[in-house]
Amino acid sequence: MAQAGQTSRASLLPGIAALVLATGYLIALLAVEKQPLIIGLLAFGIAAVLAANWFGWLDPVSRSFADREDRLGCFAILAAFVVAVFFREDHFVLLLFVTVLLYVVATLGLNIQFGYAGVLNFAGASFFGIGAYTSAVLNTYTAIPHLLVLLIGGLLAALIGSLLLLPVLRTRGHYAALVTIAFALLLKTFLEVNDVLGGPQGMQVKPMNLFGWSFNDNIHIGSVELSFYFSYFVVSMVLLVGAFILVRRLERSWIGLNLDALRLDETAASCFGLDIARWKITAFLIGNFLIGIAGALFGMVGSFVAPNNYTFADSLILVSILLLGGIGNPWGLVVATFIVVVVPEKLQTIQEYRFLLYSVLVIAVLLFRPEGLLPRPVRSYFPGWRP
Amino acid sequence: MTALLQARGLTRKFGGVVALDRLDLDVVAGEILGLIGPNGSGKTTFFNVVTGIYGAHEGHISFDGADITKASSRAVYHAGISRTFQRSRLSLPLSIFDNIMIGNHKRLNQGLWFNLMRRGDFKREFEANYRAARALVEVFEPQLAERLFEPVAGLPMIDRRRIEICRALISQPKLLLLDEPSAGMTHDETKELMDDILQVREFNKGLTIIIVEHEMGVIERITDRCAVLNFGRKIAEGPYRQVAADRQVQEAYLGVA
Numbered sequence: 051m052a053q054a055g056q057t058s059r060a061s062l063l064p065g066i067a068a069l070v071l072a073t074g075y076l077i078a079l080l081a082v083e084k085q086p087l088i089i090g091l092l093a094f095g096i097a098a099v100l101a102a103n104w105f106g107w108l109d110p111v112s113r114s115f116a117d118r119e120d121r122l123g124c125f126a127i128l129a130a131f132v133v134a135v136f137f138r139e140d141h142f143v144l145l146l147f148v149t150v151l152l153y154v155v156a157t158l159g160l161n162i163q164f165g166y167a168g169v170l171n172f173a174g175a176s177f178f179g180i181g182a183y184t185s186a187v188l189n190t191y192t193a194i195p196h197l198l199v200l201l202i203g204g205l206l207a208a209l210i211g212s213l214l215l216l217p218v219l220r221t222r223g224h225y226a227a228l229v230t231i232a233f234a235l236l237l238k239t240f241l242e243v244n245d246v247l248g249g250p251q252g253m254q255v256k257p258m259n260l261f262g263w264s265f266n267d268n269i270h271i272g273s274v275e276l277s278f279y280f281s282y283f284v285v286s287m288v289l290l291v292g293a294f295i296l297v298r299r300l301e302r303s304w305i306g307l308n309l310d311a312l313r314l315d316e317t318a319a320s321c322f323g324l325d326i327a328r329w330k331i332t333a334f335l336i337g338n339f340l341i342g343i344a345g346a347l348f349g350m351v352g353s354f355v356a357p358n359n360y361t362f363a364d365s366l367i368l369v370s371i372l373l374l375g376g377i378g379n380p381w382g383l384v385v386a387t388f389i390v391v392v393v394p395e396k397l398q399t400i401q402e403y404r405f406l407l408y409s410v411l412v413i414a415v416l417l418f419r420p421e422g423l424l425p426r427p428v429r430s431y432f433p434g435w436r437p
Numbered sequence: 438m439t440a441l442l443q444a445r446g447l448t449r450k451f452g453g454v455v456a457l458d459r460l461d462l463d464v465v466a467g468e469i470l471g472l473i474g475p476n477g478s479g480k481t482t483f484f485n486v487v488t489g490i491y492g493a494h495e496g497h498i499s500f501d502g503a504d505i506t507k508a509s510s511r512a513v514y515h516a517g518i519s520r521t522f523q524r525s526r527l528s529l530p531l532s533i534f535d536n537i538m539i540g541n542h543k544r545l546n547q548g549l550w551f552n553l554m555r556r557g558d559f560k561r562e563f564e565a566n567y568r569a570a571r572a573l574v575e576v577f578e579p580q581l582a583e584r585l586f587e588p589v590a591g592l593p594m595i596d597r598r599r600i601e602i603c604r605a606l607i608s609q610p611k612l613l614l615l616d617e618p619s620a621g622m623t624h625d626e627t628k629e630l631m632d633d634i635l636q637v638r639e640f641n642k643g644l645t646i647i648i649v650e651h652e653m654g655v656i657e658r659i660t661d662r663c664a665v666l667n668f669g670r671k672i673a674e675g676p677y678r679q680v681a682a683d684r685q686v687q688e689a690y691l692g693v694a
């Protein structure tokens with residue numbers, strides 16, 4: 051946040067230090083297998099963050115990120131590659147990592163809808179599923195280039211989502227949310243009874259193939275062998291960076307301002323000329339587009355789609371990531387997705403109870419930090435810009 | 438003398454309550470009209486009907502030669518009418534600058550491509566608007582102009598009012614509707630705010646203002662003319678002194694038999 055009278059830009063160092071520490075911690079957490087060690091590491095992580103907060107060390111970090119986001123974003127990409135290279139042969143960890151990246155893209159979409167426009171979407175997983183089924187069908191029956199399949203997945207999610215526009219625009223708040231819940235249930239039933247789409251058993255998805263480079267094979271560079279998931283990591287990363295920039299630019303524009311205005315006070319917004327319907331539609335479609343693309347890629351990564359993977363419960367996970375991370379703050383979503391996706395995977399003991407963990411987390415956040423782990427700062431149109 | 442805003446036979450009911458009862462009102466371009474009357478006499482309802490929040494049951498309104506009786510809030514704003522609200526309706530988590538820019542909607546480029554892809558052009562538009570917002574806020578309170586990127590939530594009432602008025606003025610409307618700008622403020626703060634409004638009018642010469650106000654000191658000082666409402670009807674109209682001396686008006690306000 052820009053402080054009055056402060057003219058120099060904040061230093062990069064606190065941000066870089068935080069990124070280095072986070073990367074090291076993540077590598078340790080992903081590498082460790084023994085349950086007691088993992089529990090110890092998690093406890094240590096929580097204690098470290100609380101202590102840093104206590105000593106006021108987090109403020110310089112957030113100032114650094116607020117002012118020098120472009121640079122630190124590049125460093126964050128570098129950090130992601132460091133983690134991926136570290137686990138280059140480990141299928142399991144890379145799959146987990148790719149899952150996190152694609153969930154972040156999906157929640158970025160939800161963030162446009164709920165965080166900015168205030169349209170609560172409880173069918174996130176359904177639109178994710180529409181993307182995944184798109185790649186299942188198109189990769190099986192057509193020879194459409196797979197990058198184009200991703201795009202079609204996004205467009206199809208937006209298109210099918212537009213069926214919901216009328217009821218969503220005519221209802222508000224909880225009632226609009228109910229409409230999306232109904233859609234999630236309908237879509238799951240539709241997929242289950244539809245034999246062309248494999249019914250309850252689902253479908254195989256052919257792996258991605260980019261310009262003749264099949265993502266089914268491990269990569270050999272000299273004597274080094276990379277897991278085939280590494281290719282998916284690269285593509286997911288490109289998608290995430292694109293989505294992140296899109297969301298950031300959207301927020302830092304008059305459109306982001308429009309969405310905030312209509313979320314906070316529709317009456318006042320329309321007294322100042324805002325076309326409420328136009329901007330709600332824009333946010334809903336762009337959001338579903340992002341979720342659909344992420345889903346299309348996720349379908350290829352998982353090589354299998356079934357109705358049970360895209361249920362209302364999965365939508366709730368996406369929404370809880372949004373609440374946990376800090377509604378409206380993309381960096382918060384990255385942190386929250388890591389917590390929500392990685393922790394239950396590593397802590398096998400709680401795997402069965404992971405929904406319990408989510409609910410406890412969400413309730414704790416709502417009680418003690420209602421704006422999420424990383425609350426959204428006041429909009430700055432250009433980071434580091436001074437009058 | 439041409440009327441900028443003209444209401445003829447305007448009626449609005451809420452169930453059995455007639456909030457506006459065949460109201461005729463002319464507002465002349467360039468004047469400051471005071472709209473006064475006891476609580477519940479229909480002043481705010483008149484604003485809400487003019488700005489398209491409520492529809493009129495009978496009668497019509499024309500603005501600048503065009504009929505706006507059935508116009509939506511959006512269309513009314515685009516035609517050149519801005520307003521403030523009785524209970525502050527700022528977006529509290531947003532910055533001062535953001536709140537003022539909400540009022541500037543019609544003069545901002547709303548194209549998706551422009552906003553997302555042409556960031557260089559967007560930056561120029563942003564900077565021009567920053568200067569405009571800053572210049573406007575400076576008229577009201579120079580110290581506030583230094584803090585345009587702070588959230589509104591932390592500001593005292595008088596500053597919130599100032600920002601609300603800036604939000605209404607930034608798009609250079611032809612008609613400004615002020616709904617009880619002094620509500621919730623001390624006597625001195627009210628005086629300060631009225632000085633500011635008069636000063637803004639020096640900048641924006643053609644601006645016409647309708648002000649709803651309970652502080653008669655304010656009305657006396659800044660209005661050219663007053664209209665008095667009671668039970669949705671206009672019971673008197675004219676310069677403040679004349680209206681204040683009117684027996685019907687005194688009865689409505691004080692209940693003198």
